[in-house]
Each structure stands twice: as C-alpha cells, then as structure tokens.
Amino acid sequence: MIFNDLKSILSDIPNTPPEDGQVLYDFILNSATEDILELGFNHGVSTCYMAGALQEKGVGKVITIDRHAARKVSPSLEALLAETGLSDFVEPRYVTNSYTWELRAIIARQSEQGSTVPCFDFCFLDGAHTWETDGMAFFLVDKLLRPGGWILFDDLDWSFASSHSLKNTRAVKAMPEDERTLPQMQEVFDLLVAQHPGYQALRRDQRWGWAQKKPAGAIRPPADVDLLQATYDAQSILPEVKTILRKLRSRFRG
Numbered sequence: 001m002i003f004n005d006l007k008s009i010l011s012d013i014p015n016t017p018p019e020d021g022q023v024l025y026d027f028i029l030n031s032a033t034e035d036i037l038e039l040g041f042n043h044g045v046s047t048c049y050m051a052g053a054l055q056e057k058g059v060g061k062v063i064t065i066d067r068h069a070a071r072k073v074s075p076s077l078e079a080l081l082a083e084t085g086l087s088d089f090v091e092p093r094y095v096t097n098s099y100t101w102e103l104r105a106i107i108a109r110q111s112e113q114g115s116t117v118p119c120f121d122f123c124f125l126d127g128a129h130t131w132e133t134d135g136m137a138f139f140l141v142d143k144l145l146r147p148g149g150w151i152l153f154d155d156l157d158w159s160f161a162s163s164h165s166l167k168n169t170r171a172v173k174a175m176p177e178d179e180r181t182l183p184q185m186q187e188v189f190d191l192l193v194a195q196h197p198g199y200q201a202l203r204r205d206q207r208w209g210w211a212q213k214k215p216a217g218a219i220r221p222p223a224d225v226d227l228l229q230a231t232y233d234a235q236s237i238l239p240e241v242k243t244i245l246r247k248l249r250s251r252f253r254g
C-alpha cells in the first residue's frame with residue numbers, strides 16, 4: 001500500500017503522526033526487514049504504517065502485542081486493518097497483564113537445545129514506557145532479535161510527572177521524586193541499550209531512539225546504517241524542495 005493512501009486513513013488517529021509513520025514506512029520498505037515485533041499498538045496506527053510497507057514489498061508480518069483493553073478503543077486495530085486491507089500482514093496478540101509474559105512464550109517456543117533462535121528483524125517498543133517493564137522487555141527482545149536487526153524505542157522523553165492522565169493519580173504522587181520525574185525510556189536507552197556490548201549505531205531522533213544489534217562478526221556498521229541516515233535525509237530535504245517549488249510556482253504565476 002502506498003504511503004499517501006495510508007496517511008489519508010491514519011493521519012487523524014492518535015498516536016504515531018504521519019511524519020513518524022513515513023520514517024517507519026520508508027525504513028521498512030527499503031531495508032531487509034520482514035519479521036516485525038511491536039510492543040504496544042493501541043489503535044494500530046504504527047502497526048498499519050509498518051504493515052503497509054510489508055504489503056508493498058509482498059513479504060513479512062507484524063506480530064503486535066497489547067492488552068485486552070485495546071480491543072475497546074475506537075477505531076480498533078481490527079477496524080483499521082479491515083479499512084486498509086492489511087490483515088494478512090499483521091498478527092495481533094492480546095495479553096492480560098504484559099507483553100513481557102507473551103515474550104516469555106515466544107522465547108520458549110523459539111528455544112532449542114538450551115538456546116533461543118532469533119526470529120525478528122525489527123522491534124518497535126512503544127508500550128509501558130517504564131524502567132521495570134521495558135528494561136526487562138529490552139533483554140527479552142534481544143534474545144529474539146536477529147543479528148543486524150533493529151530496535152526502536154518511542155517516547156524517550158515521557159515521564160510519569162509529564163503524563164496528563166497519570167501525574168495526579170495517588171500511585172504517581174506516592175512515587176519517589178526521581179522515579180516520577182525521570183524519563184524512564186531514556187534511562188533504558190542510555191543505561192541498558194547504549195552500554196550493551198552487542199548494540200551499535202545508536203541514533204536519537206527527538207522522542208525516538210534507534211539501536212542495531214551487531215551483525216555476527218561485523219567490524220563496521222553495515223549498509224542499513226547508511227539507509228537509516230538516507231531515510232532521515234529524505235525527510236529533511238523534502239520540505240526544502242517543496243518550499244523551492246512553491247516559490248518558483250508563485251514567481252511564474254505572478
């Protein structure tokens with residue numbers, strides 16, 4: 001499915017805005033990414049951008065995990081998949097408590113003779129945004145990510161203190177000051193991912209943090225790192241080209 005068709009369906013639905021959707025879409029379209037894991041889908045906007053790129057390539061699947069409560073949001077993931085025609089490229093999984101428990105099940109299924117066979121090329125982690133859940137999720141995802149695969153963290157700047165819906169709750173008010181105010185995904189990214197010897201090519205882009213699991217035996221970052229840079233370059237050049245075209249058009253008109 002081409003990006004603009006997806007954008008016209010998804011642009012007014014929370015959470016992933018079209019600019020971010022385009023980065024996700026382009027990276028997946030142009031890289032070797034086929035098997036995707038998503039932790040936290042809510043309405044399924046990011047899911048659809050990723051699945052749309054897979055459909056365009058004609059290969060791959062997004063396994064995406066959220067709580068049963070996500071069935072009740074409107075529009076739901078299922079409704080968006082029906083509208084976009086992307087159901088064949090997405091496998092939703094619903095959990096009672098946490099995706100970390102479903103990751104346990106995937107690791108158990110992928111385990112042979114005492115080790116886990118990785119099965120994903122890309123993970124978009126956009127769920128709990130907490131040290132406890134997502135610090136743990138990172139190490140679980142690491143077991144499932146193929147060498148050379150990528151993990152992308154959303155909301156590095158999120159904290160309990162900045163959350164409109166949570167900051168005034170009793171549980172949050174009772175938290176120690178640092179637990180309440182520190183952006184916990186940033187802590188996961190800086191202290192667990194950036195310091196992990198198995199990861200390279202770390203990139204921070206506003207709320208997003210990218211990291212690549214080192215390819216086996218690699219001594220230099222492979223082509224995907226250049227591809228990620230090119231993806232961002234294309235986004236930043238596009239507005240400039242549009243401005244020049246607009247100016248030229250108005251000069252010729254006037």
Ligand SMILES: C[S@@+](CC[C@H](N)C(=O)[O-])C[C@H]1O[C@@H](n2cnc3c(N)ncnc32)[C@H](O)[C@@H]1O
Nearest residue numbers: 015016040042045046066067098099126127128
């Ligand atoms: C920001 S939304 C996801 C948005 C989506 N990725 C997008 O950009 O379109 C976060 C979702 O994570 C889910 N979530 C949070 N913690 C979770 C957990 N421990 N296990 C499963 N789902 C969780 C929430 O239910 C919510 O739907």
